[in-house]
Amino acid sequence: VSSQGNSSDGFLSCLTASIPRQLVFTPSSPSFTPLLKSSIRNPKFFTPSTVRPLYIITPTNASHVQAAVLCGRRSGLRIRVRSGGHDYEGLSYRSVRAESFAVLDLSSLRAVRVDAQAATAWVDSGAxxxxxYYAIGKASGVLGFPGGLCPTVGVGGHFSGGGFGMLLRKYGMAIDNVIDAVLVDAKGRLLNKNTMGSDVFWALRGGGGESFGVVVSWQVKLLPIPPKVTVFNVPVTASQGAADLVTRWQQVAPALPEDLIIRVVVQQKTANFQSLFLGTCDALLPVMSSRFPELRFNRSDCREMTWIQSVPYIYLGSASTVEDLLNRTTAESVFSSGYKATSDYVRQAIPRDAWASIFAKLAQPNAGLMILDPYGGQIAAVPESATPYPHRAGVLYNIQYMNFWSMASGDGAVQTRWIREFYAFMAPFVSSNPREAYFNYRDLDLGENVVVGNVSSYQAGMVWGQKYFKGNYQRLAMAKGQIDPDDYFRNEQSIPPFANSR
Ligand code: FDA
Incomplete structure (x- = not known):
């Protein structure tokens, strides 16, 4: 495959032989730009200088995906796969360097089939x-699934990179509960768990999107949820002792019963303690007063509801409804702010005086925010090598740093610099050798692939790969060597094939 798609016309004629014409879009089509924009979540990657696709294809079944891969290989054009478009670096729809490519947009491949009796579901990547969550809630009031909080995140990218949310302490990650998957590989074959081989099936579940082929659908295990859960959100300001409380939280939150998660969003001078408890307020009150009395939690803080109601309540706010989970459109307000994000893992509690400095930095002009997700419980019970996601036992919590800006008022240079300086400041307090990071909070500052002889370099990939995957990086590269030794599926942070397994 050449990096410049000089045979892109060949791609188009090959494609139209096997895919309905109306599913293939070229830049001259009036629908091309609205379709491209439709799931872009970071508008800093929608500017005149952004390297955009030559074509967008919207498959409606797996055979269209197979045809696109075969035509891409035959005509020398690479493919980028987009499910929900939430990639922090926009790699599902743009390239960092000048390169010709087509986007396979899976938004029309989004069926969800729940079998409540068997407590399983098949979900297409474009859902x-x-x-x-909505389909699970409709099928059963006592089943749930442990994925991320934001309803518009795509299943394809999310499961490929791990996936965690408010059920992480009870049920671990999304990938811990994937039991089968359907993959189109670089030869255009349609494979399942049994036919793709155990290394590839292992790699798909957390080893990152784009690397191993196109995952068309996933089978997941659904998990028991009580009919009533309790949600709370308690804000504490700096003058009310937020730094003391966050210092204490670091010890308390990872050791709580698995039914209870208390995460913290720290922004400007306020720490927001946000929680989901799998049970009633009556059952929660004694746990809070014995384990975290410093929060001064009381009955009036409790909001009881069903699990499916808690999903929009926590992420979209108290005025939202369960139907809002189906809304796929990107609000213009979302599209108007760019952002930069990155992540860390904390294995030793950060001292009180450092928290005082952190709060001071978060109160600066143009500062970002921190989201702290506590570990312990089931996420920590899974061995490091059971899935590609290695950040397990011993992690107290994950940190996500984010900084936003209005696209109308600037290019985000100031806010991006703030994140980079803050990340440097945090180095003494977080994991090291490697400084661990979460793949789904992708950050190209951690490193980018170097292509040597038309294949991404294993050695160069170690720089970012060990941060995301620790010792699992090598096994991922070996799985890549098995399924895609020519490195057809690649982007700036895809797994390089391990040379010895070629
Ligand atoms: P997108 O379509 O951009 O794909 C991401 C990557 O996966 C790309 O490299 C793409 O090529 C590849 N890919 C996509 N579909 C594929 C497929 N079918 N087969 C193979 N490769 C595929 N995370 C989390 O764990 N918990 C959370 O609560 C949140 N919350 C959250 C909120 C918001 C607003 C954002 C923007 C992001 C999050 N995330 C998150 C991070 C999220 O999990 C991450 O960005 C996912 O990769 C997004 O998946 P999409 O399919 O939406 O992205």
Whole structure:
């Protein structure tokens, strides 16, 4: 495959032989730009200088995906796969360097089939998390699934990179509960768990999107949820002792019963303690007063509801409804702010005086925010090598740093610099050797692939790969060597094939 798609006309004629014409879009089509924009979540990757696709294809079944891969290989054009478009670096729809490519947009491949009796579901990659949760909620009041909070996140990218949310302490990650998957590989074959081989099936579940082929659908295990859960959100300001409380939270939250998660969003001078408890307020009150009395939690803080109601309540706010989980459109307000994000893992509690400095930095002009997700419980019970996601036992919590800006008022240079300086400041307090990071909070500052002889370099990939995957990086590269030794599926942070397994 050449990096410049000089035979892109060949791609188009090959494609139209096997895919209905109306599913293939070229830049001259009036629908091309609205379709491209439709799931872009970070508008800093929608500017005149952004390297955009030559074509967008919207498959409606797996055979269209197979045809696109075969035509891509035959005519020397690479493919980028987009499910929900939430990639932090926009790699599902743009390239960092000048390169010709087509986007396979899976938004029309989004069926969810729940078998409540068997407590399983098949979900297509183009479904968004909200659609998955909604279908589960419709089928049963006592089943749930442990994925991320934002309803518009795509299943395809989310499961490929791990996936965690408010059920992480009870049931671990999304990938811990994937039991089968359907993959189109670089030869255009349609494979399942049995035919793709155990290394590839292992790699798909957390080893990152784009690397191993196109995952068309996933079978997941659904998990028991009580008919009533309790949600709370308690804000504590700096003058009310937020730094003391967050310092204490670091010890308390990872050791709580698995039915209870308390995460913290720290923004400006306020720490928001946000929680989901799998049970009633009556059952929660004694746990809070014995385990975290410093929060001064009381009955009036409790909001009881069903699990499916808690999903929009926590992410979209108290005025939202369960139907809002089905909304796929990108609000213009979302599209108007760019962002930069990155992540860390904390294995030793950060001292009180450092928290005082952190709060001071978060109160600066143009500062970002921190989201702290506590570990312990089931996420920590899974061995490091059981899935590609290695950040398990011993992690107290995950940190996500984010900084936003209005696209109308600037290019985000100031806010991006703030994140980079803050990340440097945090180095002494977080994991090291490697400094661990979460693949789904992708950050190209951690490193990019170097292509040597038309294949991404294994050695160069170690720089970012060990941060995301620790010791699992090598096994991922070996799985890549088995399924795609020519490195057809690649982007700036895809797994390189391990040379010895070629
Ligand atoms: P997108 O379509 O951009 O794909 C991401 C990557 O996966 C790309 O490299 C793409 O090529 C590849 N890919 C996509 N579909 C594929 C397929 N079918 N087969 C193979 N490769 C595929 N995470 C989390 O764990 N918990 C959370 O609560 C949240 N919350 C959250 C909120 C918001 C607003 C954003 C923007 C992001 C999150 N995330 C998150 C991060 C999220 O999990 C991550 O960005 C996912 O990769 C997004 O998946 P999409 O399918 O939406 O992205």
């Amino acid at each position: 968004q998390l909200g659609e998955l």
